Amino acid sequence: MSNVIKIRKGLDIKLKGKAEKIFSKAGMSARYALKPTDFQGLTPKLKVNIDDKVKAGTPLFFDKYNPDVLFTSPVSGTVVEINRGERRRIEEVVVQADPEIEYEDFGKADVQELSRDNITAKLLQSGLWPFIRQRPYSIIANPKDEPRAIFISAFDTAPLAPDYDFIVKDQEKEFQAGINVLSKLTSGKIHLNVNADYPPSPVFSKAQGVQINQFTGPHPAGNVGIQIHHIDPIIKGSLVWYVNPQDVITIGRLFLNGIYDASKIIALTGSEVIKPKYYKLIAGSSIESIVKDNVQPGNLRHISGNVLTGTKILPSGYLGFYDSHVTVIPEGNHFEFIGWAKPGFNKFSMSRSFFSWLMPNREYKLDTNMNGGKRAYVMTGEYNKVLPMNIFPVQLIKSILVDDIDMMEKLGIYEVSEEDFALCEFVCTSKTEVQSIIRKGLDLMHKEMS
């Protein structure tokens, strides 16, 4: 295998509530949803109305500016709700599931015999194309482009992240089929990035047609953006794609079985979950069936994804399109008497400014309190400690705040995504909302360049 790439900067946040490695089949949820808000920069146009019957694989909406990109239902059933938010923006398209799933037939196919165009068409038609995202901008890839490489991060270092080696177990065939599909989409390499700290699952280590790269180090070593930066940094005009490992399997199944089989495995984690473990369910499922009677009482925050980058959802909300992870933590809407002056044995901080540094291996129960007020930048060098990229984070953020496109480009906006800056946001003494600023910069850049 190749050399190990050591990531030195970063921060592992140890939280309570790691998922035990047990599969549990979730009770079939009654409702499933596809959320246009999961897709950055998407303007959705509906293809269905309330009461329409759909099958698994029937399009629910499409991209207004790229009508080929369809978003399809993960289950068969009836469209029961179209929930809109501010300014009538579509937030959720909800499907009430049939007891037995019926699938649209997309036809089995041997990948080797298909042309690139056939493959693209099949992925678009079945609604699996949105699994493929691109850098720069971290948006859904444009089917007309050809990337210089495709990246798959086979491990996740985020707090309480699911273990992909465990999730992909016994799915060699599907994973390989998915890789074969992706290899038709680029003439460049497919990079499969594994964690060097333990031997990867044979699903990854025996995969054909990929270049395996090993990484080691604290979070965000598992972020695909960090890996791209260290293997093949993005420059102006270049384009790479990336896919989550579970989604590679879903793509593989499409070609092997001819259907959009949206079943996936997710980890239910967090300090407030009574029995954190893995669940087999279907993408877009309501989390109600898995969190009901399985969380502590109290004021809780349910998150689809991890605590750094995930989306806040209701206890009856739906799993996000790209997420393999649900976290439940306590809300922090309480006052704390002179909290800033306490010794802080149970307060987690990157700095050693609380006495919690005495217990480096302790697992924490953190809540959603901001832990302080918003301030102008005072401290320097904080972001550098958690961003393993050759980039000046504060300067980049400032250039975004003043809409200086030229400077953003010079400082490396093409290489970054908001998830890579999540730790910067976490450690910030001034409580700056770093991720939303980065997203604003990416959106502005995307608009200017297209």
Add this chain to the structure above:
Amino acid sequence: MKSLRSYIDKIKPNFQKGGKFEKLESTFEAFETFLFVPDKVTTQGAHIRDSIDMKRTMSLVVLALIPATLFGMWNVGNQYYQSIGESVPFLQVFWFGFLKVLPIIIVTYVAGLATEFIFAQIRGHEVNEGFLVTGMLIPLILPVNIPLWMVAVATVFAVIIGKEVFGGTGMNILNPALTARAFLFFAYPGDMSGDQVWISGLKHTQHLVDGFSGATPLANAALGNVDKLPSASDMFFGFIPGSIGETSTLAILIGAAILLYTGIGGWKIMLSTFIGGAVMGIILNIFAVNPFMAIPWWQQLLLGGFAFGAVFMATDPVTAAQTERGKWIYGFLTGLLAILIRVLNPAYPEGVMLAILLMNVFAPLIDHYVIEANVKRRMRRAKVNA
């Protein structure tokens, strides 16, 4: 604490828009958040946040200043009783200094915080905690004989001209505490330099010990009276006249250890400032055309405000260089210039203050070139791959 909380909740509407005391909103908020960490939760981005905030950061810096402050108080008493040739118990020595220094600290905080609160209200933002540190730094870099009204004037000047005109904490170019000192230094040189100001009441004391001058070791050295220099250990432990908090290198190093261990202060600037000072000291030793230049280079680092400046002043994150490589350059040049100005400029026996202020002005330029280098590397990569 429930009753306190509910009392605050009860009186809060009076201080909000439309309330009786809406002019005091920022002030009220400052006290409220001092007592209680707010109940605000994350609404976007990361759902959990580091426990650190500006209050914790600034209070740790104040904590790091405590050793130098306590020692400074004792030394004020120590120098006084030495000057009149009396020997008194430890506590009495400390008490004497405590009563001299405390008014200066109180005046600084009252004058500075009042200014801060007024500006926060005018600007409509929260009161920044930065002044908690500035208010502690200003007394420590003044001579003990400074009239209190000068302290107040200098503090208000520093907060307004040094900080608020640039947009407040985080936006200022010059270190506010040094701005206060520079203001006094140029406006009232008679109270900021010479032999008379460093020891409490020296101007008016009638019964001095014979031959006692009250000059700082640095002033003696500048005059070429190198034979009058105290022993190196006296300079290291700080049993010498000087500004209140600057004399004891040991107490300052304890503060530095607190800053570095907690991760609040960066070691790059501290280390590079000392390296810069040492390099210039060695260069001067090599040429050594007068006795001052011949002082061993490592003693230069113990003299005057060098250690205090390197640990607490040059490292101010807002006014220092902000890039990691820039910090090395900035610190090195600060140390270099401090010793250079000190030894070769006949007008000012202390160069640290001016060196840091000068480098504050140059810090953005240093950062600019460090960032340009990064940009150039990225552009080159684009050209190679294109």
